[in-house]
Each structure stands twice: as structure tokens, then as C-alpha cells.
Amino acid sequence: MSRKREVSTDVSQDARIADLSIFGHNAVAMYLMAIPQADDWGRLPGNPREFKMLVCPGFDETTAQIQAVLEKIAELGLWDRYEVDGKQYIAFPPQTWFKRQSYINSDKRVADTGSRFPANQQYIAYAEALRDGSSKKQQETAENSVSLSPSPSLSISPSISPSEERVEAQAPALTGENHATHGTSNSNVQKIRRKFEPPAAKTVGDFFRANGSTGAEARFYFDHYTGNGWMVGRNPMRDWQATARNWIRRSGNGKPVIPDEVVEDEAELSAREAQERADAEREREAKLLAEQEERRRRAKAAVVPPPPLAESEKPCLLPSM
Numbered sequence: 001m002s003r004k005r006e007v008s009t010d011v012s013q014d015a016r017i018a019d020l021s022i023f024g025h026n027a028v029a030m031y032l033m034a035i036p037q038a039d040d041w042g043r044l045p046g047n048p049r050e051f052k053m054l055v056c057p058g059f060d061e062t063t064a065q066i067q068a069v070l071e072k073i074a075e076l077g078l079w080d081r082y083e084v085d086g087k088q089y090i091a092f093p094p095q096t097w098f099k100r101q102s103y104i105n106s107d108k109r110v111a112d113t114g115s116r117f118p119a120n121q122q123y124i125a126y127a128e129a130l131r132d133g134s135s136k137k138q139q140e141t142a143e144n145s146v147s148l149s150p151s152p153s154l155s156i157s158p159s160i161s162p163s164e165e166r167v168e169a170q171a172p173a174l175t176g177e178n179h180a181t182h183g184t185s186n187s188n189v190q191k192i193r194r195k196f197e198p199p200a201a202k203t204v205g206d207f208f209r210a211n212g213s214t215g216a217e218a219r220f221y222f223d224h225y226t227g228n229g230w231m232v233g234r235n236p237m238r239d240w241q242a243t244a245r246n247w248i249r250r251s252g253n254g255k256p257v258i259p260d261e262v263v264e265d266e267a268e269l270s271a272r273e274a275q276e277r278a279d280a281e282r283e284r285e286a287k288l289l290a291e292q293e294e295r296r297r298r299a300k301a302a303v304v305p306p307p308p309l310a311e312s313e314k315p316c317l318l319p320s321m
Contacts, residue, residue, distance in 0.1 A: 005036040006100050016076040019233030027069045030056055031078060034090070040104050042097035043117040046070065046081050046088030064249070071246055075232060075239075084118040091117075094126040110134070198230050199240055207241060213248045221247050 011017055011032070020027050034055050038044045045051055048067040052059065061069070070090070074081040080091045098109050110127045112119045119127075199207075201222050208218035221244060230237045237243060 004103070005038070006102075007032065007035060008100055015234045016078055019076055019235075020073060020078070022233075023069055023072055026056075026059055026061060027072065030059075030066070030069055031073055034079075035092075038090075038092060038097075039115055039117065040101075040108050041112070041115045041117070041119070041123065042092035042094065042101075043115060043120075044090050045117075046083075046090040051090070068246065068249060071242075075242065075246070076235065080120050080122055082120045089117050089120070091120045091123060094123045196230065196237055196240075198226070204240075204244065207244055208248065211245065211248050213251070217248070217251055 017028060017031075020031065030051075034044060034051075037055050045054060048063045048070060051070065052061070052063070052066050056066075059066075070081060073079055074090075077093075080093065082089055082091065094109070098104060108114065110130045112123070112127065201219070204222045205215050205218040208221070209215060225231075225237065225240070225243075230240070232243060
């Protein structure tokens with residue numbers, strides 16, 4: 001496995017990285033630290049325990065917390081999490097991976113031999129598109145390299161009437177080339193992403209209860225995403241059920257559901273902070289007054305009156321003349 005990996009400066013301006021930072025700096029570090037650990041095809045283990053041992057063995061996060069971070073990164077589209085034969089894997093998008101790691105041999109962009117991790121659907125489609133494009137380019141090069149003969153041979157062809165010429169010109173030739181041009185190829189058909197439709201409140205409630213959560217938690221989830229237009233960070237939601245499962249896991253582990261934190265109104269927050277500061281100031285002044293009063297009491301108690309003078313020590317007052 002090569003240790004040389006390149007990270008683009010665009011990563012610091014990627015809105016998805018900003019959304020990931022909500023989970024803490026370690027979540028961003030896990031994503032960046034996974035890049036040099038991936039193989040030449042951008043793949044690495046997706047099991048949270050194996051991921052921690054390979055990428056971040058010194059982190060304090062539990063397996064459940066790492067699982068939540070891996071799912072969040074996949075939800076943001078920064079990588080693809082997939083499963084083959086019951087095992088979990090991670091793969092960076094091949095378009096951006098090979099664009100950044102431009103030094104990797106071009107044969108690995110179209111051939112899946114050498115990786116110890118199975119390919120995901122994104123790579124299969126990417127490699128197939130590259131192979132189709134390369135074959136088409138080679139065919140065009142071969143056609144352009146064919147030169148015309150300088151002395152065309154004479155051939156005898158039957159005479160065709162003008163009416164037959166018009167018929168042949170109007171009728172399309174059903175040749176293999178024409179069929180390939182006008183036909184539909186599986187490799188050239190682009191997948192149409194289904195438009196997201198927000199679920200009904202009852203559907204969300206049934207889903208939460210079926211996954212061991214409560215109707216109240218379902219209402220929190222529904223109200224939050226209804227209020228922000230069903231957005232995940234700065235991106236439109238694509239799978240509300242996956243987002244709901246993450247919500248249920250975070251709330252079930254006793255951790256606060258970060259996207260649903262209730263932020264107080266700024267005016268109310270400022271008023272409350274001002275009141276707390278005023279209360280603290282009054283408490284401090286009362287404490288100072290109490291300390292001053294205690295010092296005065298101690299000073300008064302420490303003053304001892306002088307003993308009375310003896311008769312012999314009393315001053316003698318002479319009568320005035």
C-alpha cells in the first residue's frame with residue numbers, strides 16, 4: 001500500500017467538511033487520516049473496530065461513536081460505505097480520488113486487479129465509462145487513419161431509378177453502426193435520481209416506533225427537518241430513513257441530538273446573561289459588606305480600655321488665683 005497521498009487545498013473550503021465539524025474535530029481528523037490509509041483504489045475497511053485500529057488507534061472514541069462518524073461522512077457524500085458478503089467497506093468517490101491522486105497508474109482506473117477490497121458500484125460504473133470512452137476513441141483513430149485509395153477500382157452497379165433513390169435516402173439503414181448509435185447502451189444510460197419527497201408525520205412516527213424509539217422523538221425529528229426544509233447541513237436530504245436511524249442511535253446512546261439542539265432567542269439569551277451577571281455582582285457586594293462588618297467587629301473587640309489611675313497618679317489641680 002502506498003503511503004504517498006495528496007490532499008487538495010479545496011478541503012478547507014468544502015461545506016461538507018464544515019458540516020462534519022459539528023461532530024467535533026476528531027470527526028474531521030478521521031476523514032483526513034483515512035486518506036493515506038486507503039489503497040490505490042481509495043478503499044479501506046468499513047468496520048468501525050477495524051477502522052479505528054487502522055486509522056485512529058489513539059483516539060478515545062468508542063466503536064459506536066466511530067460508527068456514527070463513518071455514517072455521517074457517507075451521508076455527506078465524502079465517501080461510500082458498502083457491504084459485500086456481510087463485510088463493510090469504505091471507498092472514496094473514484095472521480096475525485098483519481099483526480100487528486102494523479103500519480104496512480106492509469107491502468108488501475110479501469111482494472112480492479114490488485115486491491116484486496118471488493119469494488120463498489122461507483123467504481124464499476126466509473127471504470128466501465130472509461131473503458132467505453134477509450135474504445136470509442138481508438139475506433140475513431142482507426143477510422144481516421146484509413147486513407148482513400150488513389151485509383152478507385154471500377155465497379156458495375158445496376159442502374160437505380162430516381163424514385164428508388166428517394167426511397168433509399170428516406171429509409172434509415174439498419175446497420176450495426178447505426179443501431180449502436182441510436183440504440184440504448186447500459187453503460188451510457190445515466191441514473192436519474194429520484195426526487196426526494198418528505199414523509200408524512202404518521203410515517204415518521206411509525207418508523208421511529210418500529211426502530212425502538214418513541215413518538216415524541218419522532219415529533220422532534222419531524223418538526224426539526226420540516227422547519228429547515230429537509231436539509232442535512234447545507235445539502236438537501238436524500239434518504240430520510242437513514243437520517244432517522246442516525247437520530248435514533250444518537251438519542252438512544254444518551255448523547256444529545258446535535259441537529260436538534262434548541263438555541264434560545266438572542267434577546268432572551270442576552271437578558272438571561274445580564275440577569276446572571278447582576279445577581280453575581282450583588283452577591284459579591286454582599287460578601288464584601290459582610291467581610292467589612294466582620295473586620296470592624298473584630299477590631300472593636302480587640303480594643304482594651306486602659307486601667308483606672310491610682311489616687312497617687314491622678315493629676316493635682318491647683319486652685320486658680
